Amino acid sequence: AQSVSQHNHHVILSEAASLELGCNYSYGGTVNLFWYVQYPGQHLQLLLKYFSGDPLVKGIKGFEAEFIKSKFSFNLRKPSVQWSDTAEYFCAVNVGGGGNKLTFGTGTQLKVEL
Amino acid sequence: GAVVSQHPSWVICKSGTSVKIECRSLDFQATTMFWYRQFPKQSLMLMATSNEGSKATYEQGVEKDKFLINHASLTLSTLTVTSAHPEDSSFYICSAYGQGGWNSPLHFGNGTRLTVT
Numbered sequence: 463a464q465s466v467s468q469h470n471h472h473v474i475l476s477e478a479a480s481l482e483l484g485c486n487y488s489y490g491g492t493v494n495l496f497w498y499v500q501y502p503g504q505h506l507q508l509l510l511k512y513f514s515g516d517p518l519v520k521g522i523k524g525f526e527a528e529f530i531k532s533k534f535s536f537n538l539r540k541p542s543v544q545w546s547d548t549a550e551y552f553c554a555v556n557v558g559g560g561g562n563k564l565t566f567g568t569g570t571q572l573k574v575e576l
Numbered sequence: 577g578a579v580v581s582q583h584p585s586w587v588i589c590k591s592g593t594s595v596k597i598e599c600r601s602l603d604f605q606a607t608t609m610f611w612y613r614q615f616p617k618q619s620l621m622l623m624a625t626s627n628e629g630s631k632a633t634y635e636q637g638v639e640k641d642k643f644l645i646n647h648a649s650l651t652l653s654t655l656t657v658t659s660a661h662p663e664d665s666s667f668y669i670c671s672a673y674g675q676g677g678w679n680s681p682l683h684f685g686n687g688t689r690l691t692v693t
Contacts, residue, residue, distance in 0.1 A: 466619075496682075505580075506669070506684035552620070563610070564682065568619040 464489035466555050468567035475543050475574050483538040483570050485527075485553030495536040496554040496564065497527055506552065512536065523547070548574045579603060582670055582685030589660055589692055597655045597688045599626075599670030605650035606672035611643075614667040614687075623668075626653040660692040 469484045487493060497509040510521025517529040527538045536553060553567040581600045589595050599609055607628045612620040624645055625633040632645035642664075644656040657664055669687040674680035 471617075498684075505686045506671075508681040511681075563622055563625065564620075565622070566612075566620040568617075 464493070464555055464565050466553050466565050466567035468551075468553055468570050470570045471568065472571045473573070475572070477545055477574055477576055478542045479574075481538070481540040481543045481547070481572070483551055483553075483572070485536045485538065485567060486534050487536065487553075487555045487565075488534065489555065493555050495527070495529060496556075497521065497525070497536070497538050498552045498554060498566075499549050500552070500569075501549045509538070509551070543572075543574050545574045545576055548572060579674065580670065580672055580683045580685040582688055584688060585686060586689040587691070589690070591661055591692055592659055594656055594658045595660055595690060597657075597668055597670075597690075599653045599655070599672075599685055601651045601672050601683075604672075604674055606653075607650060609647060609653040609670055609672045610682075611645065611653075611655050612669045612671065614669060620669060623655075626655075626670075628653075657690065660690070662692045665690055665692045 465488045467486045495512040498506045499509045500506045509525050510519050510527055512519045512529045520526045525540050527536055529536050550569045550571050552569045554564040556564050579602050583598045587595055609626040611623045613623050614620045622635050623638045626645045626647040628647045628650050634640045642658055647653040667687050667689050671682050671684045673682055
């Protein structure tokens, strides 16, 4: 079964700092990759997803992620974070080809300080 | 606005009682819904896939007789925690794909915090 690892459990940044959250998965076949965000008191929302094509995908709110197949990674990045980016971020994967089930990482709590 | 509504948002019950959690898709029909469980500081774990008009598919290790799932309509799935015990205390979240099917975003409910005393 596939698994997802997020190495950073808690990240604290100052506004305007750059962000990179790590995500690695274990599965040798075709995968679909996702990043979800959960703002305080809100439900999970999709930030971006990768199915195929350009490995650099852009999502909402200035986020992007790069799929590096050789490293089994899908790191999330943002050049300049804002206080409003404070949230919990989850990486998720499902097996390509029709699988509906998502496997989530343990999440990264990001706190952006003014 | 929310496209998946989950109710209640929190519930406290006594050990041995049963609790029902509802998950509704708003403005779209969901033939498949997913139930997740999240323990503190842990990831979301898929419990089961709820299929409209048929039996739910449970993940390995999830007791189907304890976590009863009913998906009687295209917009409603319910999860009933039967004979709840303190170890069932957790955060339960439902989700459903939008109208585009599994290629569309997965919409999540706000979750239900269950506390069993």
